[in-house]
Amino acid sequence: MPPRAARVHDRHSDLPVITASREAAVVRRLALVLAVAVAAAAPAGSRAGEDEGVYLGPRFRWAEMPVLKRVLHDVVAIPANAPRWSAGEWAELALWSGAVGVLMFPLANPRDAQLDRWIHRELDPRLPTVWTDWMQPLLWSGIAAGGLGTWAWAVANGNERVAQGCSLMGEALAVSQIYHLTFKFALGRDGPWDGDQSGDIKGPANALRVYPAGTPSGHAATIFSLTTAGLSYFQPRGWVQALGYGAAGTLVAFHVIDHRHFLSDSLWGSAMGFYVGRWVVRHRASPLDDAGRAVRAPRAAIVPLAVPGGAGLALVVRN
Numbered sequence: 671m672p673p674r675a676a677r678v679h680d681r682h683s684d685l686p687v688i689t690a691s692r693e694a695a696v697v698r699r700l701a702l703v704l705a706v707a708v709a710a711a712a713p714a715g716s717r718a719g720e721d722e723g724v725y726l727g728p729r730f731r732w733a734e735m736p737v738l739k740r741v742l743h744d745v746v747a748i749p750a751n752a753p754r755w756s757a758g759e760w761a762e763l764a765l766w767s768g769a770v771g772v773l774m775f776p777l778a779n780p781r782d783a784q785l786d787r788w789i790h791r792e793l794d795p796r797l798p799t800v801w802t803d804w805m806q807p808l809l810w811s812g813i814a815a816g817g818l819g820t821w822a823w824a825v826a827n828g829n830e831r832v833a834q835g836c837s838l839m840g841e842a843l844a845v846s847q848i849y850h851l852t853f854k855f856a857l858g859r860d861g862p863w864d865g866d867q868s869g870d871i872k873g874p875a876n877a878l879r880v881y882p883a884g885t886p887s888g889h890a891a892t893i894f895s896l897t898t899a900g901l902s903y904f905q906p907r908g909w910v911q912a913l914g915y916g917a918a919g920t921l922v923a924f925h926v927i928d929h930r931h932f933l934s935d936s937l938w939g940s941a942m943g944f945y946v947g948r949w950v951v952r953h954r955a956s957p958l959d960d961a962g963r964a965v966r967a968p969r970a971a972i973v974p975l976a977v978p979g980g981a982g983l984a985l986v987v988r989n
Contacts, residue, residue, distance in 0.1 A: 854886065890935070
């Protein structure tokens with residue numbers, strides 16, 4: 671990562687001119703990817719909050735299905751159930767996706783690239799670098815050790831409430847990463863230190879070259895999917911939730927300030943992580959009984975039954 675003082679383009683006049691045909695092609699690519707993103711980073715529920723849709727229902731919840739199978743079903747279920755969103759959920763989607771779109775245009779000099787240059791001039795001399803090369807492995811290894819360790823403890827001690835919460839957090843993270851990588855490699859957008867530093871969208875061939883830069887931000891998706899799933903499931907006191915979201919927002923904000931991502935990249939990733947985390951808890955968490963045990967869905971089977979003078983069939987229901 672170049673030092674902060676090594677910024678190349680500080681003025682709009684330094685930016686290259688994007689031809690009309692090239693800009694039209696980029697707009698078409700961006701419009702297609704954003705249309706898919708509408709479904710994949712979408713509001714979390716249905717109109718009535720009922721599990722009546724594609725891959726929804728008791729048999730797809732934590733107590734009935736292992737996490738890897740749930741992840742695969744989630745990737746399909748979230749966009750497939752888009753027709754069931756309420757007007758309020760569509761309004762939420764329009765709000766964040768509109769903000770992302772505004773920040774990414776005009777393509778020759780997008781607003782988030784202008785903001786990045788302003789941050790470089792005005793904030794870099796005053797603020798420390800938070801996302802250093804040693805901070806990232808420390809953060810991710812700490813989260814992984816804490817999450818996996820807590821899950822292992824819960825399983826070993828039969829604490830289904832905590833085990834389920836950790837599993838749902840991991841599920842939300844996995845789904846968010848699948849969506850994030852799909853969109854990032856489809857767009858191949860330059861990051862703040864790439865190319866002419868104007869966030870040019872170059873397509874899949876550019877994605878590997880600039881990775882982990884690009885849009886949406888995988889860091890933001892990770893942080894908000896874990897935070898939202900955990901807080902939505904465990905439902906701590908309000909001040910704890912405020913502290914959790916505040917810490918998540920601060921980390922993502924410094925990802926922008928440290929020129930790891932443009933603001934639109936991080937906003938998109940944050941919204942995706944938030945909605946996926948909320949969706950997973952709403953549709954995949956199994957209810958708990960008074961003893962803290964997950965309530966399993968009733969299972970019915972038809973079995974042969976011997977009766978005097980012949981044989982028959984019996985319907986057996988397991989709770």
